[in-house]
Amino acid sequence: MKKISYSILTLLGLAMVFTSCNQQGKSASNGALSSNAAEKVYVAPGEHDEFYAFMSGGFSGQLAVYGLPSGRLFKVIPVFSQDAEKAYGYNEETKPMLNTSFGFVPWDDAHHPDISQTNGELDGRYVFINGNNTPRIAKIDLTTFETTEIIEIPNTAGNHSSSYVTDNTEYVVAGTRFSIPVPQRDMPINEYKGNFKGALSFISVDPEDGGMDIKFQVLMPGFDYDKAHPGRGKSHGWFFFTTYNTEEANSLLEVNASQNDKDFIAAVNWKKIEEYVNNGGGTIMPTNYAHNVYDEHTQSATSTMMKEVLMVNPSEVPGAIYFLPTPKSPHGCDVDPTGEYIVGSGKLSANVTVHSFTKMLDAIENKKFAGDAYGIPILNFEDVLAGSVEQPGLGPLHTEFDNKGNAYTSFFISSEIVKWKLGTWEVVDRQPSYYSIGHLMIPGGNSQKPFGKYVVGMNKITKDRYLPTGPEVTQSAQLYDISGDKMELLLDFPTVGEPHYAAGIPADLIKPNSKKIYNLSENKHKYATTSDADARVERNGKEVHIYMTTIRSHFNPDNIEGVKVGDKVYFHVTNLEQDYDVPHGISMIGANTSELLIMPGQTESFVWEPKRVGVWPFYCTDFCSALHQEMQGYIRVSPADSDIDLSWSLGE
Amino acid sequence: MKIVFKSMVLLFSLLLVSCGGKEEKKKEGFSVKRQKTTEKVVETPAVSETKASERVDLSNKGVGPVTSVALNEAIDDAMAASGKEVFDQMCMACHRVGKKFIGPAPNGILERRTPEWVMNMILNPDQMVKEDLLAKDLLIEFNGSPMANQGLTEEQARAVLEYFRTL
Numbered sequence: 001m002k003k004i005s006y007s008i009l010t011l012l013g014l015a016m017v018f019t020s021c022n023q024q025g026k027s028a029s030n031g032a033l034s035s036n037a038a039e040k041v042y043v044a045p046g047e048h049d050e051f052y053a054f055m056s057g058g059f060s061g062q063l064a065v066y067g068l069p070s071g072r073l074f075k076v077i078p079v080f081s082q083d084a085e086k087a088y089g090y091n092e093e094t095k096p097m098l099n100t101s102f103g104f105v106p107w108d109d110a111h112h113p114d115i116s117q118t119n120g121e122l123d124g125r126y127v128f129i130n131g132n133n134t135p136r137i138a139k140i141d142l143t144t145f146e147t148t149e150i151i152e153i154p155n156t157a158g159n160h161s162s163s164y165v166t167d168n169t170e171y172v173v174a175g176t177r178f179s180i181p182v183p184q185r186d187m188p189i190n191e192y193k194g195n196f197k198g199a200l201s202f203i204s205v206d207p208e209d210g211g212m213d214i215k216f217q218v219l220m221p222g223f224d225y226d227k228a229h230p231g232r233g234k235s236h237g238w239f240f241f242t243t244y245n246t247e248e249a250n251s252l253l254e255v256n257a258s259q260n261d262k263d264f265i266a267a268v269n270w271k272k273i274e275e276y277v278n279n280g281g282g283t284i285m286p287t288n289y290a291h292n293v294y295d296e297h298t299q300s301a302t303s304t305m306m307k308e309v310l311m312v313n314p315s316e317v318p319g320a321i322y323f324l325p326t327p328k329s330p331h332g333c334d335v336d337p338t339g340e341y342i343v344g345s346g347k348l349s350a351n352v353t354v355h356s357f358t359k360m361l362d363a364i365e366n367k368k369f370a371g372d373a374y375g376i377p378i379l380n381f382e383d384v385l386a387g388s389v390e391q392p393g394l395g396p397l398h399t400e401f402d403n404k405g406n407a408y409t410s411f412f413i414s415s416e417i418v419k420w421k422l423g424t425w426e427v428v429d430r431q432p433s434y435y436s437i438g439h440l441m442i443p444g445g446n447s448q449k450p451f452g453k454y455v456v457g458m459n460k461i462t463k464d465r466y467l468p469t470g471p472e473v474t475q476s477a478q479l480y481d482i483s484g485d486k487m488e489l490l491l492d493f494p495t496v497g498e499p500h501y502a503a504g505i506p507a508d509l510i511k512p513n514s515k516k517i518y519n520l521s522e523n524k525h526k527y528a529t530t531s532d533a534d535a536r537v538e539r540n541g542k543e544v545h546i547y548m549t550t551i552r553s554h555f556n557p558d559n560i561e562g563v564k565v566g567d568k569v570y571f572h573v574t575n576l577e578q579d580y581d582v583p584h585g586i587s588m589i590g591a592n593t594s595e596l597l598i599m600p601g602q603t604e605s606f607v608w609e610p611k612r613v614g615v616w617p618f619y620c621t622d623f624c625s626a627l628h629q630e631m632q633g634y635i636r637v638s639p640a641d642s643d644i645d646l647s648w649s650l651g652e
Numbered sequence: 653m654k655i656v657f658k659s660m661v662l663l664f665s666l667l668l669v670s671c672g673g674k675e676e677k678k679k680e681g682f683s684v685k686r687q688k689t690t691e692k693v694v695e696t697p698a699v700s701e702t703k704a705s706e707r708v709d710l711s712n713k714g715v716g717p718v719t720s721v722a723l724n725e726a727i728d729d730a731m732a733a734s735g736k737e738v739f740d741q742m743c744m745a746c747h748r749v750g751k752k753f754i755g756p757a758p759n760g761i762l763e764r765r766t767p768e769w770v771m772n773m774i775l776n777p778d779q780m781v782k783e784d785l786l787a788k789d790l791l792i793e794f795n796g797s798p799m800a801n802q803g804l805t806e807e808q809a810r811a812v813l814e815y816f817r818t819l
Binding site for chain 2: 554
């Protein structure tokens with residue numbers, strides 16, 4: 001007995017020694033006040049996250065919705081790519097959303113989400129995001145978390161300096177990364193210099209219904225327009241664009257576009273140009289682009305081909321555009337919450353350059369120009385410089401801001417986030433990223449009102465951070481606590497596609513507006529069956545239209561005869577449920593498309609072209625009740641020349 | 653021999669294929685004589701033997717927002733008409749007048765239930781099937797098919813009730 005007590009005591013003693021050692025070790029490396037990282041990201045079962053994060057899906061073409069601080073994935077919103085899970089781009093209602101001047105394009109490279117703002121603060125109505133490859137801007141409605149509008153951008157290629165919104169969402173901007181002949185024409189590539197142009201598009205957003213319209217395009221010199229940021233507060237009315245390849249090289253840009261000591265940030269006074277076009281300025285240029293709108297009442301999208309755009313040449317509006325020399329192919333172009341500082345991250349520069357808006361206005365006022373580029377005045381670097389962050393790291397890319405006067409810049413090459421002070425330009429902290437961070441995001445961190453609690457790093461390389469999954473590994477994000485003096489890495493979480501940028505917002509600004517069901521009485525879908533009494537099948541030549549309803553757990557009708565090989569059968573399925581989270585799905589054997597996933601009160605359609613005689617089943621794909629497995633039906637398909645009458649039934 | 657067999661199979665399948673498309677004779681489904689279960693059912697005195705749908709309970713008001721409904725002697729025709737409209741859009745997928753469908757027929761419901769119970773069943777089905785014994789038994793009687801919450805307002809549910817009085 002004694003022996004045992006002694007050993008227990010010894011063990012206890014040892015444990016105490018080890019524990020205290022541990023604590024000492026911890027405090028030595030992380031600071032005395034360091035708390036448990038797991039606790040900070042833990043959101044208990046049933047609890048909600050504090051922030052939404054909308055992260056671009058990069059080459060997946062979609063937009064993913066995460067919770068912060070947990071890093072939990074809630075939804076992938078289909079935007080530019082077909083999504084069989086939700087029938088987006090497959091069902092008859094949303095196919096027009098992916099129409100372009102090149103025809104149906106089922107994919108894009110989704111880059112920079114930005115949340116709508118009012119008075120320079122996030123208002124949580126919409127998220128905008130750009131498709132880079134087939135230039136498009138999409139709008140996602142944050143009551144339904146669905147893409148409701150996509151507008152193609154003409155005269156543009158590589159829609160990259162997009163889709164940033166002004167203080168009151170007056171405009172969403174879309175700038176071309178690749179300059180091209182405008183209008184497009186057959187010409188030698190090596191005659192690029194002086195002939196290719198870069199269009200910057202200003203898309204107005206209707207304050208009432210959010211409808212987008214290309215108000216005007218500005219035809220800039222043939223540089224690459226990389227990133228953009230609207231002026232905030234005092235600089236509201238201006239837009240800033242970083243440029244590279246001011247060398248106007250058309251080949252081996254890796255070398256040839258890195259020759260100039262300084263490229264430019266283009267400062268565009270959009271209010272001045274707006275005034276010019278409102279007074280009849282600009283030239284109407286024939287073009288061709290798609291404008292796709294999803295109508296919430298008809299629950300269907302339409303695609304309209306637009307035939308002209310209003311083009312403005314900078315020379316027509318003197319005093320509207322200036323170039324601010326900025327070192328070495330700047331990428332990030334970021335304006336601080338006060339609107340005074342414009343941060344240019346020269347990705348090949350050793351320093352981060354910060355311009356002053358006040359100094360810029362002053363230099364313009366005093367006409368202190370260093371020269372011009374294609375008639376656009378170039379200001380002196382020294383005249384507009386507010387300061388530089390000296391040697392903070394390698395490969396600065398992008399900067400966001402907190403609400404305490406700090407800036408956070410990502411460094412791709414040295415793989416870290418560096419925190420520095422606006423005004424004094426001193427580096428106050430740095431934390432490594434794993435690995436090779438691209439962009440970063442602080443909720444509201446590009447607006448006048450940042451919520452400086454977390455920063456999310458979006459990394460370009462994942463390597464060994466997760467369990468390996470063959471040669472292709474997940475994309476990765478990292479969450480840091482920035483509420484204290486020192487940043488603290490809290491969490492790694494995987495992301496869908498390559499997140500180029502993200503937009504974060506307090507959940508309270510969105511949660512109360514989130515729609516739960518579609519009201520049946522407001523369903524104006526052309527093929528809706530809002531009363532079960534109207535369920536029916538109609539034939540119109542070779543077209544058969546099935547007006548079908550669903551409710552837990554049956555289809556009406558569920559037995560259909562008189563369909564023939566060679567018919568084109570449209571299923572128009574209305575979900576009669578009016579309760580939260582009771583969607584029904586439907587799929588048909590042999591249909592060359594995806595299932596439907598129909599929300600309560602909604603109608604969706606798909607086409608089935610029966611090719612074989614027989615009796616073919618369909619069923620509900622989304623588990624709906626204890627009798628979900630019973631939710632099925634049959635369609636009899638007869639030979640093309642058969643004379644069996646169309647008939648339908650349920651429970652007979 | 654094998655070849656002969658194979659060609660026979662082929663021949664028969666061809667014959668079968670050529671039959672396709674025509675109306676086929678109705679075949680009787682299989683039937684199994686089921687022995688009466690000898691297992692002793694533990695009797696719970698609270699549960700009566702009558703089917704839940706036929707049970708009469710004119711005191712139970714159910715669980716939900718409706719605690720008291722006063723019915724006028726005369727039926728309010730306008731209210732009943734609007735109730736029919738709501739019923740046709742929101743309820744008919746599962747309830748048919750004069751016939752048991754997914755759920756029971758609404759005919760004569762007020763001879764078996766209180767008006768409060770009916771309205772609570774419409775407005776608060778999720779809690780009803782959990783906490784109201786009668787609603788629970790009904791769920792089982794109707795194959796576990798849940799009464800869907802169709803999001804009716806109290807006013808709409810009241811109108812549906814008035815419509816039921818006309819049936």
